[in-house]
Amino acid sequence: MEIIRKNRKVDSIVKTGKPKNTKSILKKDFKKNWFAYLLAIPVVAWFLIFCYGPMWGVLIAFKDYKPLLGFAQSDWVGFKHFVDFFQGPYFWRVVKNTLLLNVWGIVFGFTAPIILALMLNEVRDGKFKKSIQTITYMPHFISLVVVAGIIHIFTADEGVVTQILQLITGKDYTSLLGYSSFFRPIYTFSGIWQSVGWSSIIYLAAMSSIDPALYEAAEIDGIGRVKKMWYITLPQIAPTIVILFIFAIGGLMASGHEKIILLYNPLTYDTADVIASYVYRRGLREASLSFSTAVGLFSAVINFALLWITNKIAKRTSEVSLW
Amino acid sequence: MNKFSKRILNLLFVSILVISTVTACGSSNNASKDNSSNESNVSANDNKDKSYTDISATIRGNNAPTQEQIDEVNNTLNDTYLGDIFDEVIPNDYSAYPLKEKVTLDVWMPANVNIPDMNNHAVQKQVEKLTGIKVNFITPPIGQEADAFTLMISSGELPDIIIDPGRYPGGFEAGVNDGAYIDLTDLMEKNAPNYTAWRNSDETRRKTTITDDGKLLGFYGIAPYSEWTWFGMLIKQEALDKTGMEVPNTIDEWHAFLTKAKEVGYSEPLNYGSNYGQIFTGIINGAYGVWDWTFLDENGKVGWGPAQPKAKEYLALMQQWNKEGLLNRDWATADFNQRMASAISDKTAVMMDSPDTMWSYWKEQNNMDFVGALNPVLNAGDKSATTYKNFKRTGNSAAITTQSKNVEAAMAWLDFAYTKKGWEIYNYGEFGTVHLIDENGKPYYPSDSYMYKDPEGQPVAVTIDKYRRHVWANIRDEHNSNPLIVSEGSYSGDIREYWTENMDTSVAIPPITFTKEEASREAELGNQLSTLRGEYFAKIIKGELSVDAYDKFLKEAKSMGMDEFLSIHQAALDRYNSR
Numbered sequence: 007m008e009i010i011r012k013n014r015k016v017d018s019i020v021k022t023g024k025p026k027n028t029k030s031i032l033k034k035d036f037k038k039n040w041f042a043y044l045l046a047i048p049v050v051a052w053f054l055i056f057c058y059g060p061m062w063g064v065l066i067a068f069k070d071y072k073p074l075l076g077f078a079q080s081d082w083v084g085f086k087h088f089v090d091f092f093q094g095p096y097f098w099r100v101v102k103n104t105l106l107l108n109v110w111g112i113v114f115g116f117t118a119p120i121i122l123a124l125m126l127n128e129v130r131d132g133k134f135k136k137s138i139q140t141i142t143y144m145p146h147f148i149s150l151v152v153v154a155g156i157i158h159i160f161t162a163d164e165g166v167v168t169q170i171l172q173l174i175t176g177k178d179y180t181s182l183l184g185y186s187s188f189f190r191p192i193y194t195f196s197g198i199w200q201s202v203g204w205s206s207i208i209y210l211a212a213m214s215s216i217d218p219a220l221y222e223a224a225e226i227d228g229i230g231r232v233k234k235m236w237y238i239t240l241p242q243i244a245p246t247i248v249i250l251f252i253f254a255i256g257g258l259m260a261s262g263h264e265k266i267i268l269l270y271n272p273l274t275y276d277t278a279d280v281i282a283s284y285v286y287r288r289g290l291r292e293a294s295l296s297f298s299t300a301v302g303l304f305s306a307v308i309n310f311a312l313l314w315i316t317n318k319i320a321k322r323t324s325e326v327s328l329w
Numbered sequence: 330m331n332k333f334s335k336r337i338l339n340l341l342f343v344s345i346l347v348i349s350t351v352t353a354c355g356s357s358n359n360a361s362k363d364n365s366s367n368e369s370n371v372s373a374n375d376n377k378d379k380s381y382t383d384i385s386a387t388i389r390g391n392n393a394p395t396q397e398q399i400d401e402v403n404n405t406l407n408d409t410y411l412g413d414i415f416d417e418v419i420p421n422d423y424s425a426y427p428l429k430e431k432v433t434l435d436v437w438m439p440a441n442v443n444i445p446d447m448n449n450h451a452v453q454k455q456v457e458k459l460t461g462i463k464v465n466f467i468t469p470p471i472g473q474e475a476d477a478f479t480l481m482i483s484s485g486e487l488p489d490i491i492i493d494p495g496r497y498p499g500g501f502e503a504g505v506n507d508g509a510y511i512d513l514t515d516l517m518e519k520n521a522p523n524y525t526a527w528r529n530s531d532e533t534r535r536k537t538t539i540t541d542d543g544k545l546l547g548f549y550g551i552a553p554y555s556e557w558t559w560f561g562m563l564i565k566q567e568a569l570d571k572t573g574m575e576v577p578n579t580i581d582e583w584h585a586f587l588t589k590a591k592e593v594g595y596s597e598p599l600n601y602g603s604n605y606g607q608i609f610t611g612i613i614n615g616a617y618g619v620w621d622w623t624f625l626d627e628n629g630k631v632g633w634g635p636a637q638p639k640a641k642e643y644l645a646l647m648q649q650w651n652k653e654g655l656l657n658r659d660w661a662t663a664d665f666n667q668r669m670a671s672a673i674s675d676k677t678a679v680m681m682d683s684p685d686t687m688w689s690y691w692k693e694q695n696n697m698d699f700v701g702a703l704n705p706v707l708n709a710g711d712k713s714a715t716t717y718k719n720f721k722r723t724g725n726s727a728a729i730t731t732q733s734k735n736v737e738a739a740m741a742w743l744d745f746a747y748t749k750k751g752w753e754i755y756n757y758g759e760f761g762t763v764h765l766i767d768e769n770g771k772p773y774y775p776s777d778s779y780m781y782k783d784p785e786g787q788p789v790a791v792t793i794d795k796y797r798r799h800v801w802a803n804i805r806d807e808h809n810s811n812p813l814i815v816s817e818g819s820y821s822g823d824i825r826e827y828w829t830e831n832m833d834t835s836v837a838i839p840p841i842t843f844t845k846e847e848a849s850r851e852a853e854l855g856n857q858l859s860t861l862r863g864e865y866f867a868k869i870i871k872g873e874l875s876v877d878a879y880d881k882f883l884k885e886a887k888s889m890g891m892d893e894f895l896s897i898h899q900a901a902l903d904r905y906n907s908r
Contacts, residue, residue, distance in 0.1 A: 073482040073498060074509045095857055095889055158667060163658045183604070183662040184871070271604035272863035273661045273871060279860070287860070292852035293498050 067300035087300035096284060101259075104280040104305075108258045110194040116254050118202045120247060123209035124235055139210075142203025154268035157196050158183065183269060186276040193269065193278070208250070212243040245326040252320055252328055256313035259305040281305060381407035390768040392775065399761035406459060408749045412770020415553040417530035419804060420523040421749040425741040427461025432738040435488035437481065440468035443794035452798050455754050462742045482509060487732035489739045492802065494547060494728035499845060501546050501728065506845075510728040511736065514545045520740035523747040524548055527804065537722045537840055541904040548743045548802040550724025556807055557825035558717045558832065559683045562612055562705070565691070566698040568595060568678035576702045578713075580616055580646065583705050587655040587679070595678040600671055601647075601656040602681075603663040611716050612681050616707045617643040622859075623898050624716050624836040631838065631898040633891060634716075635862045641879050647870040661867050673697070684821035685813060701824035703831055715828075718837030727802040746803030755803045756810035758796035771809065780812045789813060841901040854894040861885055 036043060062077075067087060069080045091097065122142065129135040145153070160167045161182035168179055182188045220238050229237070263282035270278035285301050288294075313328075321327040387398060388410035394402075401407060406423045413419070444450055447466035457463060467488055469477030478496045481487065487509065497504030504510045517525050528538045528551060538549045564576060571593045577586040590598035611621050611634075620634030650656055657663065657671055671677050672687070673695050680687055684701060691697040703713035729739045745751045757764040757772040763779050764772045774780045780792050789812050793799050797810065808814060814822035843851055865882040868874040 072503075072507050073479055074485070074504075074507045076483065076485075090853060094853070095885075096860060155664065155666065158662070158664050162663075162667060181659040181662040184659070268664075271661050272860075272867035273873075275860060275864050284856070284860075288852055288856040291855050292848050294849060294852070295498055297849075 064299060064303050066296050067303045069296055071296045071299075073295070083296075087294075087297045088304060090297065091301055091304065096279065099276075100279055100281045100284045103277060104261045104282075105258055106277075107190060107193060107261065107280060110190050111197065112251075112254050112258075114194050115198050115201070116251065118198045119205035120209055120243075122202055123206040123213065123243075124239060126206065126210060127213050127239060128231065128235070139203060139207075143207065144203065145200045146204035148200070150264050151268065153196065153200060154265060157192065157269060161188075161192060183271065184273045186274045186278070189270065189274045189278045193265070197265075209243055209246060212246040213239060216242045244324070248320055248324055248326040249328065252313060252316045255316040256309050258312050259308045261305075381405070381409055383409040385410040385412075385770060388766050389770055390766070392765060394761055394765070402760040403455060404458060406750055408753070410766055410770060411749050411753060411772075414769060414771045417527075417553070419553070419749045419752050420526040420747065422522040422526070423748065423750070424522075425520075426459060426745065428738060428741060429461075430735075430738070431463070432735050433463040433465055434490060434733075434735070434739055434742060435465050435467060436490040436492065437467045437469075437478075437488045438492035439474040440471050441794050442471060443791045450798075451758060451796050452754055455759055456742075456745060456751070459750065459754075460742055460745050462738055464742065485732075487730035489730060489733040489735065490743065491728050491730055493725055495726065499848065500842070501726065502540055502544070502842065503845060504728065505544065505546050508731055510547065511731055511733070512544055513547060513729065513740070514543070516736065516740065517545050520737050521548070521744040521747075523744050523751075527551060527747045531721070533721050536905070536908050537720045539908055541842060541844075541901075541908060543908070547726055547728035548746075549722055549726045550800075550802050550805050551747075552719070552721045552723045552805050552807065554808070555721055555829070556719040556723055557822070557829040558715060558719070559685065559825055560612075560717060561681070561684075561715075561824075561828050562702040563680045563682060563684060563687050563699050563824070564702055565678055566700060568593075568598070569700070576700060578703065578706060579709050579711075580613075580705050580707055583613075584650070584655075587650070588653070590678040591653075591655060595676060597654065597657040597671065597676040598678040599650070599656050600660070600668060600677045600680045600682075602660040603665070603668050604661065612704050613647070614643050615714055615716070616705045616711075619643045620716050620836065622716075623838055623895075625838055625902075626836075631895055631902055633858075633886075633895055635858075635866070636883060636886060636891065641876055644866065644869045644879060645876045648872055648876060651870055652872065661871065684824040688813075688819065688821040701827055703828065712833045713831060714833040714836055716834075716837050718834040720839055722840060723807065724800050724805040725802050743802060746801060752804045752806060755798045755801055756806040763796045773809075774812060774815065776817065781816065789816065838898075838902065839905055841898070841905045843897065843901050847897050847901065851894065851897050854890050854897075857889050858886060858891065858894060861889065 066077065066080070068082060068084060069077075070083050071077070071080045126135055126138060129138070159165055162168065163181050165181070168182055171177075171182070172179055179185070182192060216239065220242075221234060224234050224238060259281075261280040261282040263280070263286045266278055266280055266283045267286060270283065281301060285298050289298060317328050384398075384401060384407060388394065388402060389412075391398070402410065406426060408421055438447065440447070447453065447468055448464075453464065453466075475496070479498075482497065491510070494504055494510055495501045497507075497509060499507075501510070505512050513521075528534045528549075533555075534551050538551065539545060568590050569576065572586060572589040574586050574589060575582075577583040587598045614620065614634070617637070617639035618634075619637045619640045620632075622634055623631050624634055626632040647656075651660075657677065659667060659671075663671070668680075668682075669690050672680050672682075672690055684699075687699060691699050704715055706713055727743050729736055729743075733739050746755055753760075753764075753772055757774070758780070760766070760772075763774065765775050767773050779796055781789060783792050783795070787795060793812055799811075808822065808826075811822075813819065861882065865874065865878060869876055869878055
């Protein structure tokens with residue numbers, strides 16, 4: 007997952023004078039940095055054992071899996087579970103809602119921490135900066151159930167948010183969670199409140215490593231604050247943004263069911279019922295490991311395709327990509 | 330809706346059938362006794378090995394037993410002091426105890442928050458003493474039961490006994506078919522004489538503890554009676570006083586009462602529902618025959634409530650009540666805390682909930698008295714009805730695994746819970762400190778019982794588990810041994826009893842079981858139909874859709890496979906009936 011810059015390869019060729027095959031480069035590198043390789047072994051092993059090993063388990067999506075019989079002895083059923091899912095009357099709705107909820111998340115949720123980090127970066131007063139950071143990343147540690155409780159209270163019949171909305175629009179609203187058109191904004195903006203401080207940390211870290219000489223040079227040229235942000239800070243953290251954006255696109259079809267289930271109700275199924283919540287409700291009646299694995303696999307395949315496409319585009323248009 | 334689906338499951342699997350009434354004070358007079366209880370000789374003792382002296386004279390009605398008497402009761406299998414207080418006599422075949430060989434059984438069970446260490450549980454020690462069977466409990470960390478269970482099953486390393494075996498993917502029977510649990514059909518009579526006698530003591534018990542094809546899977550919790558319904562209309566006493574009205578019965582009376590309640594200051598008189606799905610509790614819709622889910626129609630066939638002819642009338646009524654401001658404004662979105670906050674506020678006059686819950690929120694915390702009302706009816710003179718019915722199957726169940734090293738011992742240990750002695754210990758804890766015996770040979774908690782006055786100062790909500798086994802595979806005597814129900818001054822039990830005795834339960838579906846193929850199809854269709862129903866009904870009641878949208882709903886339900894869904898249920902019911 008390292009950021010590859012095209013010119014790096016060129017560097018190595020220039021230094022040594024002639025291109026070498028990978029094998030000999032590796033050999034040489036290993037001799038020189040054998041201790042670093044040694045240190046990497048546990049990490050690599052961890053990935054192999056805990057991430058790649060269990061991947062075969064995804065095949066239970068094509069089986070009628072029974073834990074006691076184990077993987078090998080359970081019967082194959084082919085694409086039965088996929089067909090069941092695709093043919094359901096709510097299939098398109100839950101897919102659409104999952105995608106749209108995540109699109110909202112990318113448009114608003116992805117940009118918010120960048121803006122926050124840019125603003126924090128401009129603050130000179132260290133104490134003020136620290137306290138703002140602390141306040142904004144605090145909600146990250148509140149449990150989801152509590153957050154949902156807070157949302158319920160704020161959007162209740164006489165809740166703060168509801169009353170503000172009534173002042174602005176002059177309409178009489180009951181609890182906002184009863185309107186399907188409000189579900190996405192409530193879900194997205196409560197999500198921003200939860201995660202904006204936490205997500206901005208990585209951008210602030212990237213900003214702290216920008217060479218001050220760049221700013222000094224710009225100041226000599228007489229450039230204002232806003233332009234410095236635009237021409238120096240943003241381009242410098244662009245690689246970080248691109249990488250995280252690729253990740254975000256790779257999560258377009260993902261959806262956690264916990265928060266949705268705590269906030270939705272039959273009135274808002276229109277916009278709130280996503281793949282995960284729909285499958286969860288089915289699981290209440292009959293826990294089918296294979297069915298939920300099939301649905302998970304379907305989402306993962308689409309996510310991977312999106313990730314791959316985004317990565318390709320990123321590679322073409324900028325110097326930054328995942329691979 | 331999530332909780333709602335659970336409730337539906339409960340409605341299906343938990344169960345009722347009032348054959349007779351067991352009054353709280355024990356002796357039942359009006360019941361038609363069946364043959365098995367003709368031998369109602371109080372001190373009947375089937376114990377084949379030893380016969381005990383009859384100590385009923387010294388123990389019954391004794392408020393201050395001596396240490397010697399306490400030891401006699403707690404440490405021996407002498408049960409002569411226990412009366413036969415139910416319609417059917419509880420068996421007492423102790424021939425297997427104490428077990429000759431030394432055995433330690435491994436028992437997997439989900440942990441209970443109130444019991445830090447199952448192995449040192451008061452009841453456990455006593456049972457071990459009397460049966461001579463040592464038990465080692467395996468309890469996964471709270472909240473991780475599901476994962477722990479799956480891991481255990483997948484590993485193939487199984488304990489002797491699993492409590493709550495229905496956790497197996499596909500259910501209890503799937504666990505037997507896949508070879509996780511033993512099919513006990515041929516072993517029951519020999520190794521579990523008490524359980525066998527008890528489940529055969531009554532037709533309902535027999536039917537609900539056997540599979541469609543006649544297998545005995547394990548030990549089910551079986552009650553001596555049908556447990557009371559636990560859910561209905563509850564009215565604040567002060568609302569009745571302020572309005573000066575009687576407890577309403579018909580829909581029209583309810584409308585009048587709620588309107589009046591609104592006039593006297595209850596701004597949202599009826600707390601109608603919540604986001605966890607109490608919109609459809611059969612309480613109001615039942616009056617129209619529009620039951621929440623499946624029910625038995627007058628021909629004994631399975632019907633689907635939302636598709637019944639009067640559905641439009643019900644929806645129009647609710648839409649009207651919503652418009653008139655008789656329902657809580659947040660009925661579609663409120664979570665539990667919000668519901669309880671409105672319950673204790675001046676907005677609410679009526680709750681649709683459990684009297685046990687409201688006892689705590691209304692009476693104990695806020696000193697508000699309340700009364701229970703029967704489910705509304707359409708026309709005066711109709712009998713209130715409910716789809717909730719307890720078919721004498723309660724508590725939990727237990728299975729013996731295929732890895733058990735000593736099936737006989739495991740069965741003997743579980744079987745003890747179905748003896749007279751087991752009934753006393755599991756339900757009422759130990760004699761002396763926790764319970765005493767009254768003149769009729771019925772255990773009760775005296776006012777200074779550990780149950781109410783715990784030496785460690787724990788509240789009843791904890792002692793209910795600490796000194797007894799609240800949920801178990803046993804003869805669960807909830808009505809007489811739940812300290813919350815029998816405590817001084819508590820009337821939530823009375824309300825539940827009143828509901829149960831005065832409501833018709835002929836529409837209730839017994840606890841049917843599906844085959845493997847049926848179950849997955851049923852889950853799929855059921856989820857689709859419940860999504861559809863929830864959405865349409867909520868939108869119509871809120872006024873977002875007109876009542877006529879119901880026609881569209883019905884068309885969609887049919888195209889989704891409503892008929893197939895019903896035929897699955899019908900097939901399962903037919904199999905149940907021919908058990």
